[in-house]
Amino acid sequence: MEQTTITSNSTSTTNNTKQRTIRSALRNKLSAHKIGLLCAFFATCLFSTKGIFIKLAYQYGIDSITLMTYRMFLSLPFYIAVFVWIIRKKPALKLPIKAQFMPVMGIGLLGYYLSSYFDLQGLNYISSQLERLLLFTYPTIVVLLSWLVLGNRINRQVIGALILAYAGVFVLFYHDLGKQGEGVITGSLLVLTACFTFACYLLFSKTKIQKLGSLVFTCIAMFGASFMIFVHFSIEHDVADLSIPMPVFWISLWLAIGCTVIPSFLMSEAIARVGPEQTSIVGGSGPVLTELMAVFLLDEVFTIFHFVGMSMVIVAIVWLSVRK
Template identity: 40%
Template sequence: MSQTAQIPPKAQTEAPPVSRWIGYTLGALGAAFFATKGIVIKLALIENVDALTTLTWRMIIAVPFFALIGWMGYRDKRRKQPDLKIAPITLVKAGLVGMVGYYVASYLDFAGLEYITAQLDRLILLTYPFFVVLFGAIIFRRKVSAAMVAALVVSYSGLIMIFGHELQLGGADVIIGSALVLGAAISFAAYQLLAKPLIDQLGARLFTSVAMSAAGFAVITHFLFVHPLSALALGPNAMWLMLAMGTVSTVLPAYLISASIGIVGPEPTAIMGNVSPVITITMAVTILGEVFSVWHALGAAMVLMGIFTFTRAERRVQKLAQKVPPAV
């Protein structure tokens, strides 16, 4: 998984035109770099590096960066609030939530890529906002509009179209891989809901540091149960891929997207994120040689159209909810 930047400083929505274009560019670049994740995993599989080993190297490389940024964030908070105290239970909760988002979701995603194409993987992952709203409706009784339901139907119709086509080619592997990646999308949606109150308490940088560190510990523990430590020794080509996974596909996009949010705000940055499936599909076809048929084109268009419509409908519901006085 994405691995994802939960670092939204206050957006400067009235930034000058030049700054806005810089923000849009940073957001698009961040989404593009995140989109390379599936391609790198597929290339690693060609080098006989399994998903868990790739995920372990991702954590080994990325966690120190996030830990450093988190420590800097904590230091800044202490300067502003010398009497700042953080309850240990809050840190424990942040660690557990981090395991959901950066261990469970990431592992399911990485494992799913052993069975399905990078294109289908990316499109399934894109549907996680549907589960965020679904969980919100069940747990917090948030409103779900007819437009949001229609958008969900459109997106999943597109996914079913691609799934049906690939099922004819890949058989049972497509079912297994799709189920794993769908589990990743559900796990990441749960992470999104659970992370929000903790980010409010700890600040985004400190939360991300704690969450990533805890997930890194879980990943490495899992690895040591399955493989000997010597399995981390890889050939030169594989090591270059591991370095790319930890930096280009994880750390760099996280902070590019954070910078974009800081300049233009979360909504424009999220819209720029829609370039990610296009990048993934292009790289999957050109680098991996994956098939891109008319069914893929129609299905991808439906998924993207549904997600775009869903996002707009969700924002309208949120704005209406803000205008309604709370019940007494």
Template identity: 35%
Template sequence: MRSPFSRIVGYACAAVGAAFFSTKAIFIKLAFQDQLDAALFLAYRMIFATPVFVAIGLWAYARRRANGEPPPDAASIAWAAFIGLIGYYVASAFDFAGLMYISASLERLVLFTYPLFVMLIGAVLYHEAPSGFGIAAAVVTYIGLAIVFAVDLPQGGRNTAIGTALVLGAAISFAWHQILAQRVIPRLGSALFTSIALTAAGIACVLHQAILGSGSFAAPPRFLWLAFGCALVATVLPTFLINAGLARVSPSAVSMIATVSPVVTIGLAVSLLGEPFTLADAVGSSLVLLGVGLFTWGDSRARRTAANRAGADPPSKTSAR
């Protein structure tokens, strides 16, 4: 059992990690002031971040060998790379492109709805019936999102619609990443899985700029420094901090703490980017946070209940054998 101090450290790591993750949109928006090229910024972000994750992968593999575990099978490695392409390449490409059209505040709120897409995909493809609590949380969330969207639409017009659609694509892609990752991480371990997934995504991001983008990697120094900051502060550091938090407190606690992310993004967007924040924005944002927070809380409670029931059930005749 973890000591109170260890739990406090875990909560702090999770909170700081979530806050760092939320700075991504700010780095991107600041970089776009110099050069409006989402693919180039994404490529440089991964150029700076990928070597760190390669090192993590080598460490995880060496540790696996030292513990006498068998080397990972080719199928698991291929799945990890594929899932990385969905969650860190496709989702990021949609997300970064969306930020060319909409505010950082709206982007974070739209992206923050991905847990609800996890629920919907599970219901449609895996016949996991959503609870009434989950449906109610989804309704609250999207009412809030509709309010914020309606506030931004008159000013942004077509751009608001395009940007929101792109970031919704990112949310759906990341939801798929979450669903598929749950089935592969147990085979590889979190560190090795993350390394393979992010390395594959990093290679894809660089190839995207070279083949599908402008093909040029020329950028002003400020743009490069912001890409480096995004890689370090919004990618590498929060990954370590969230993992440190997960090692000390429950995943449900980390998920609940992550609800601070949109609040931090909105605060930074208003203070650093000068984005407007009206009463309607506040109401809509509050509903989005409330909906996703309620969904996360209800889902974690349902999982705990199911786990307790499974532990309390007497073994069947089959399992007794």
């Protein structure tokens, strides 16, 4: 009888321990998921200010590559500091870093050199609202690339989301084309090219982030982008061209820290925690934030065309992400 009681108590204790362990694991998982979503949200908020401040800088006559150079020059010390800190903290990462360094630098060229360059060039021709809406379609390009390169299937729901997204872009594109002329075509093509290179960056980044961690990956990617931007500047400009008005310097500082350093780490962490699909869902707030800032800071108009186009694209991308 005593033996049976002892066995029963032991079994009960074991079950309670297992339940506590499961509850603890679920809490940790939910906590990690919430952190990932918050990272994605704040990254989206900060990234959404980029086009606005670039437009403000352009009012002082600065060109795209000089602005990019200042942006990376001011942000690079932060990436170097984080990279050195991680290497000292986790020396075991030295071997995988050595193996992945050049490939990740190449990925960085796609996401933070080519994509940024085409984006900034496009903003010379189109409104910040159209630019943000075009950039927001990058998940559709990820889907198309996954189909073409990886052989992933595209079902009817995905095709419907793609049609809805680009129909929304066309609504705003048609409106701006009538108001601003053929420059809108050039600007839109440049920004769509930026979307394509950023989609490639996302497609290739996930496995590297899993091998190196989000912080190390982001630092190395930025090293590659910074190197190419500095080379580009040295080809097109002289050192004297680095002389810029003080307001442009402060804008560049915000672009470096608020629109590059902080959101790049937040975005990589979000992708690592919740994946690119849920990260893109949270990014649905991006066009809305840009619309608001464009209206209040740049005095850009907001019409029914803007509302309809923005709504169609947001619904399409969220639908696409949920289906995935």
